[in-house]
Structures are given as structure tokens and as C-alpha cells.
Amino acid sequence: MSETVTGRGGSEEASREETVNETQSERVSYLRAGHTLRSWFFTTDHKRIALLYLISVTFFFFIGGMAAGLMRTDLLTPQGDVLSNEGYNRAFTLHGVIMVWFFLIPSIPNVFGNFLIPLMIGARDLAFPRLNLLSWYIYWIGGLFTLWVLLAGGVDTGWTFYTPLSSMFANGNVVMAAAAVFVVGFSSILTGLNFIVTIHTLRAPGMTWGRLPLFVWSHYATSVILVLATPVLTVTLALIVAERLFGLGIFDPALGGDPLLYQHLFWFYSHPAVYIMVLPAMAVVSELVAAAARKPVFGYWFIVFSSLGIAAVGFLVWAHHMFVSGMSMYVGAVFSFLSLVVAVPSGIKVYNWTATLWKGHISLDPPFLFAMGFIGLFVVGGLTGLILAMLALDVHVHDTYFVVAHFHYIMVGGTVSAFFGALHFWWPKMTGRMFSIGWGRLTALFIFFGFNMTFFPQFILGYLGMPRRYHVYDPQFQVLHVLSSAGSTILGFAYLFPFAYLLYALRYGKPSGDNPWEATGLEWTVPSPPPKHNFDEIPVVTREPYDYEVEKEGGA
């Protein structure tokens, strides 16, 4: 293990001493290219913007996490003794709004996509570097609105802003919260647009579509959804705000308007948004699995087309959120079928990752453990998703903790695990320093166990009939709730570990060398951390992706 870790990349001065203050690559890296605040806040370097995003999304992750902590504390007892009814509604709404729009959606694309896509395709930057910076500022304008909502007392509609609750009855800061989501949508659109144009126009010579890393393909699929789904949310929120502020009732039943139309428009965005959150996670896992197995990925084109398939079919399944809303049964049957169809490409991916590992020379490094955590949790989340996609079964578990557990398995078990996997895998590339492998492994295990302990009891709770969004509950559910809250404590601490050892590695970590994991891909050919302009000379790609030498190490 240790010889893979110390690395033996191109920078020959690495591993000269135990603690090195500054390596040669670091001296000329993007991190040292300017020390003023201005050089960070007005940078157009995609790598610096990625770091700005990393700090920003982490900040919101902790605010959203604190709201979850409040809820889990309150749920320890059947009575509501920490939060009032109103307070509980506000806690879960803010948790949802912040986690969905200010952490999950921007997390992997805006941090790792931003950092890696140009490096992976052999470009010096994204196609529109200033637009990229603008997207970060727009994100923060939306973020400040959200913080304002938080300080002004919150909002209690749930992250879904359903009408007529949001337009006519809710007392919280609905307009401000909707404005926050409205604004942050433009940040998503700009990022998606930038990625698509970059991948089309800035690939290095020889970087054909068939040689693109799967990370890039999956981000391409994500970007298509970002660009095509987000505007619908934008206009839907604008309609709510118009109804609240100017009395322009579009969904008002008293005028003949239909609240179901709101739900259709909302889920037309928000279901694809689920894929915005999980496709980048799949992007990360494809890279992590191939690097850990030291083998070419099994079925490259199957993984590519399953990403594109998810993006396409993902637009046609939204109404499975509305099976009990009173819409037509025939519509329900069609959407039920389509929702089962969209599970197929996800299944293909899991199958291909597993097949990639078969007979691989697997190294149990932290990134691999996170990837395995992702696959396990994603499979559970995906299979319970099938239960929810079926009309008859959904009626039994709709709006219960079963749904809550299902989507947390995908969003938190899946995406957050992948986020941490990516953070560990590319941390040496981003900072030039290697962290403690032992602590990394421990964190991966703690996150996996803490997560299961938090959310598995919620499947049972939901199946037994515990509805979501209630904080006063029947005492028979208490044991499972206590188990869940205890698990969330472990999970919370596990999320804190990386802060200690990753930041410690910044100062005291060993220089990692160019390619500490001995992975393929253009990003590993440049120094760690990369120089400001990525490549001295734009590389010419002559090799297929993931061309690990399989035969040579056959006996090991």
C-alpha cells in the first residue's frame, strides 16, 4: 500500500524529506499563482473556482446538517419537546432547501466537475471562464437569500413549495425562499451550459468521444438535465411569487386554476434534479472503481449510454411523485411503467462496476471504500425506488418514512459518499499532499455504518405507517426513532473526521507526486497541484481510456 501512496510521479524532488514545506510543483501551481484576496475572488481559473465552490458547499452542508440534527434530536421522544410544530416544519424545510439546492446539486459538478473536466479533456480552462466565476457569485446571492430566510425565521412549506399552501396559507418567508432557489437556478444553468460547450469544443487532439473519461460523459448527461430542467423550475417559482405578491393566481382553485398543475411543473424539474444529484456521483464512482481495480472498465459504451439514457428517460417519470394526488389512473399507470424503465440504465451501471472489479487487483484505499459504500447504498436505494414506482405498493408507503429512507439512500448514501470518495481520490491532485490513509478508511467505514443505522430503521418505520413530516408520533415507533437518531450522531461525527486529517495533510502531508493512485487519465499526467494553465503544451491523446496493463500484473 505505502508504495502506491508516496507516489513516484514526474516531480523528482518529491519524498526528499519527511515534512516538506513547499515542493517544486507547488511553487508553480495554481495555488501559488497570486496570494491576494482579489486573486481568489476575481479568478477565472476553473481550479480556483472549484475550491471556492468546495468551501461554499461545505458551509451549506453543515447548515443543512444542523437542521437535520435538530430534527433527529426532537424525534428522540414521541412528544415534540425540542421544537414547536411550526419550528419542526421550518427545520425540515430549510434542511431540504439547503441540502438540495445549495449542497447536492452544486456539490460534485461545481467542485470536481469544475476542477477536473478541463484537466481530463486536455483543455486550459472551461469554455467561458468568466461565466464560471459569475455562476459562483450567483450561487452566493442565492445563498445569502437563504441565510436571510434562516435568520428571519424560516419557511414552512417543505422544500416542494406545494400550492395552495405556499401561495395562500404559509406564513413564513416563502417569497424570499423561492427567490433564493430562483437565483441559484441560474448558477446551475450557467455551469451546465459551460460544461456542454467545453466538452464539445475544447477536447484535446485525439480526445475523441470514445476516449472521454466516464466522469466527463456522466457530467455531460448531468449538464443536459441542468440546462433543460432548471428553467421550468425558474418559471414555476416565478408563478408562485406572482401569486403571493401580486395576486396573479395561476394555481388558485377559486379562479379555476389547478394546484395539480403546480405539482406537474415542479416535478418536471425536480425529478430530473434527482438525476442531477446522482449522475455526477456515478461519474465519480466509475473513475474510482476503474482506478481501484486497475482494469479497463467493463462495457465503456454501456456506461456512457446508460448515463445518457438516464438523462433522457429521467424527463418522463415525474408524475410518480403524484400517484396519490388524485390525477388520472391511466396517467399513473404510464408513469409507473416509465419509472420502472429508468431503473434499467442504473442497473446496467451497477452491473458494469461489479464486472470491472472481477479479477481486478483491488487496493482497499479510501476512495475505493467510498465507492463500495456508494454501490451498496445505491442498490438499496434503487431497489426500494422500484417499490415506490409501482402504483399499488406506492399507495401503502406514500408520504411515509419509507420514502424518506429511500431518497436518503440515494442522495446521502449515494451522492454524499461519492462526494467524499471524490474528495479523497482527487485531494492529492488538488492540493499536492497525501492524507492519512488509515483515517480515510476509518471515515469511509464510519460513514457507511452510521448511515445505515440512521436510515435503515426509517424503512421499517415507514412500512409500519409512520408518516413523514410529523414530529409527534405513536410511542410504538420510539425504539426505531432512537436507533435512527443514534446513527445520525455517528454519521455526523464521521462527516467531521475528514476536516481534521485533510486539513492536517495540507501542512504536514507528504507530497503526493503526480499520480499517487497510479491511475490513467490526463489529470494524472500534470503535476500535483497543477500549474495555473494546466498543460504547458496541449497534449495529444493516443491511448484508449482506462488502458491499465492487465496481463503484465497477471499473477499478483
Added chain:
Amino acid sequence: MTRSGLVEEPFSDPEQQRRAALFGMTIFLATEILLFGGIFAALIFYQAAHREIFVETSRELHIWIATGNTVVLLTSSLFAALAVAAAKAGNGKATGWLLGVTAALGLAFLGLKGWEYALEYGEGLLPLAGGDAKLGEPGKRLFMDLYLMATGLHAVHVTIGVCLLLFIAARIATRATRMPEQATTIEVSTLYWHLIDVIWVFLFPALYLVR
């Protein structure tokens, strides 16, 4: 890496840069279509649900002003297209003037639209405080709510377009933007203008011609 001519940072040649700019704008226009798509979806959905009252209310709109506006906006797109041709030919002066005429026609559109709103307000048809005297019937109000949202959002886009075109025209006048080297700028911004036009071409029948 360094600027060579007018090729900026990540690009290596002007053709690549032009392709990226046009492609980026095309994607942005797709997002605009989906933005209005939400409103069109609502319009179609409610037109099916409230057929008669929507037709009746549509008859009360000022179709002749809207028709005039359609002519104004289509003509403005002609001047926008001519501006691109002039830019590619390297005629900076003509480009500036043609963009100016396009923007002026955009302002004329906004003026006519404002007049139309004022008339409707006076007639008690506009769902705003004080102007909604004749909107007692729920379906009628719903139609006018949609009408105001759709045309209002469109007017916001026209305003942004006018500002954009005037800004570029001013930059050409002060020689900050040069033709034909930066003809792509004209191409990209007129694409946006054409989209505003196209959206109106769909809004016009959906609101005025459903009678």
C-alpha cells in the same frame, strides 16, 4: 495562454472560439424556450379546461395593437439579420446603425405594449389593483393572469434585448468593438433577439387568436 489577436484564454483559434460562442448562446436559448415552456404548458392546460371563457376573454383583447406589434418585432429581426451581414462584411458603421434601428423597433414594441396595458387597465381587464373591475368571473381572471405573466415576462426579455443591442451599438460607435473581427458578438446577440421574436410569434396566436 497569451492573447493572440482576439482569441481569448482557453481557445486556440478564432473559429473554435466562434463555434463555442454560438453553441453557448444556442444552449442558453434552449433554456429560454423551456422557461416560456412552463407558461405555455399552463396556457394549453387551462385552455382545454376552460375553453369557452378563455375564447370569450381573448375576444376582448386589442388584437390590432398586437398585430401591429407582431409586424414591428418581425421587422426588427430583419434589421438584426442585416446587422450581422454588415458586421461580417466589416462595415462597422452600418452595423451600429442597423443595431440601433433594431433596438428602436424594440422600444416601439414596448411602447405599443404599454399603451395596450393602459387601455386594458382603463377597461378593467388588467388583474392589478384598480384595473380589474370587469374580472369578476374566475375563468376570465385566470386567463388575464396568464396573459399578464406571459406578456410581462416577454416584455422583460425585450427590455434586456434592447439594452444589449444599444450597448453593443455604443461600443461600435466608440470603436471598442471592431468589425469584422468581432462579428461573432453581433451574431450571438442577434440570435437572442431572434428568439425574443420567435417567442412572440408563439404567444400571439396562443393569446390573441384563440377566439
